[in-house]
Amino acid sequence: MDFNKLGLEDSFLKNLQSLNFKEMTKIQELSLPIALQNKDVVAKAKTGSGKTVAFGIPLVNKLDVKKFKIQSLVLAPTRELANQIALEIRKLSRHIHNVKVLTLTGGVPFKPQVASLYHGAHIIVGTPGRVLKHIDEDNINFENLNTLVLDEADKMLDMGFYEDISKIIDALPKNRQSMLFSATYEENIEKLANDILNSPTFVEIEDEQKVKITQKFYECDESIKTSLIPSIISSNAAKTTLIFCNMKIKCDELADDLDKLGLDVLTLHSDLEQRDRDEIITIFANKSYPILIATDVASRGLHIDDIDLVINYDLARDEKVHTHRIGRTARAGKGGVAISLYTQDDDDKVQDLKECFDDIIEDNIENIHDNPDFKIDSEYRSIFINGGKKHKLRAGDILGALTASIGLPKDAIGKINSMDFCSYVAVEKQYLDKALNGLSKNKIKGKYFRVFEK
Template structure:
């Protein structure tokens, strides 16, 4: 396994990678990084969780001319969630460089503030096709200095009908000396057509583990529609799951299931396309912080979720096609972990295409489930909302300092901290929730008063 030390990158970037505990490269990083650093166009087929974001982000950062305050790189993503997560990863990799501006341009948030931010320039933009194209059509983005273009999860973009938008964006970019890379979980005919249209003599790289499902154990249960919900407690307890993602095909099913699960005594959150960006962010934070151990989602969440320790995925509804199924179950077994994916089906025809793709599915009877009645899925953490964020110069270290020095918590009592533009979230052991609320609301963080609320 190769280390990042073997790459021809700056000492400062290497030190930053070490500080982020990036030591050994994944297979896709090992194959693509030398090519991308050498300005080759690349098509990379890699599964979710393979480390592809780092693969294309390191070259963006290494080649960045920070004193040249103009957009030099563009990353196009299919969803807001993925775009936000990619932007965060790039920002982490830029920590050793002062005054780097990475701008996210996505729908679901106000357009005018983005336009105003673009007037003040940026180095790297990450966005979704529709919003990027709207800014381009209104002449908000200076494109003439873009030297690097990345299409992340290109297959998902095409599935969502963004082919024409992507081509329209690419046609506006400089053609000479532009490096283009395309990352995709599949390499079907539509991806080949797109690659032919926008890449120049690309090198095709495939992670040989792309179709490997050895880390994901799949179990299929045939069941009546009316019995699905009542089976969920047994599925959770028999697998000793602490973080569960449940997929439904329709928003109304998500809401109905959430009500039914609550009646069964489980805490859960719902993620679907009706939520605005702030609500989506909060939902993902509450789930990833383990304040709510179950998230019920439509396929808006089957891509772009960067949560490493989901140990059980349940397909309450069978996915509409085998590609969606693959992306769903890819939410588990990330970051070298193992995971379980369970699919509930009512008719054989629902799973015919999926059966053809996977040859190691375990078909079992619900009678074989070993329900552990003593197992309780109780969240260890509670998440608190703080009405201050990046615009207030609030940092994670400031929150940790206040919790330790003012409240008296230990570092092990503090979980994830997520800082957004105008607000923040912090996970703390649930037994300290009331104490933290009282102390933080009665004291200052970094010399300033903030309101703190339960979530």
């Protein structure tokens, strides 16, 4: 089903086309016609199914930009997901001038958020704890709110946010549209939906589980796990690999070991500052590094498409976490490969997982053969520019500087991420020095910006 069947304005449709949204995903096709009628919706949909667009389009479509009041609230379980939802909504609304989307999450300073709220916003995207803190301190006014979205509601309840969510909802107008998205629909989600939604329509992707993820389990000694990683990656010809460890210290140790083997690696865990975590996610999504090692902070809510391979260096603590981990390699209906390494001490966990997944293949490490013809490397490297939207620097300005002013071919430039105060652009490695020298010596929109390789 095409987006032009939804009755959206031409400017909205042109923006969707510019974002390369051609046909709706299944969850969009099921939920959008209902949500655009201002009706409540409960959608059972996994991460990567296109649900951000499914609730983002109705938010943007009903937005009255001339009314500079908070009109929509989106609650998400993690800072990473909240930031990515906000980015997606900004893209969906870029055909409308002066839309302000504000993120309210923990892990970042509180006072600047207070100042931003004082200056106003149209749409708030936040985590329950931080949003509730602003409510408690009377920093936020929801009198004009007309839409509430709970994204990954099951994860929020797993994290113990039920009471916070209830308190937030008590502060919202009763006359509103509510949409709830969840990967599961267990009893606690059903209770939440009954408490906060008004005669909702339930939609579900019936054949969602048919997305094929090839799962292989290998028993091995702890001492040889690291040495297996290069062969696992090369034998699967994986250009992007996400490796999960249970402990932050193990992420750092594995990163050091793989670095000694000559592999470019990023790490992501909760000890990192939010700014650093955002940067790591951005440059990995830009395909500027081939490997990301992460704790389960990255197993949910990261909108990174085209991850070829997931490796469970440590087995997940339970079936739910395992499901979310391997789902990173099956976004937007695509299949993928997930490899799990375990020791004899993990036999009970393996048996539990086998009861939940009937497609697990137990294999022997002797069958892992290195592919000498495959190089574990990335095609791009990211350049950091210390200017962003607050400096009136847009992605198109950066693209123009690299192509028209510096002379790079357009197909040598990958993703460009323009944030509030900085930007990142992925450039093919062979053009990296030329791009760095050109950007440091030439103005962009009449200004000089500092640039660094990342």
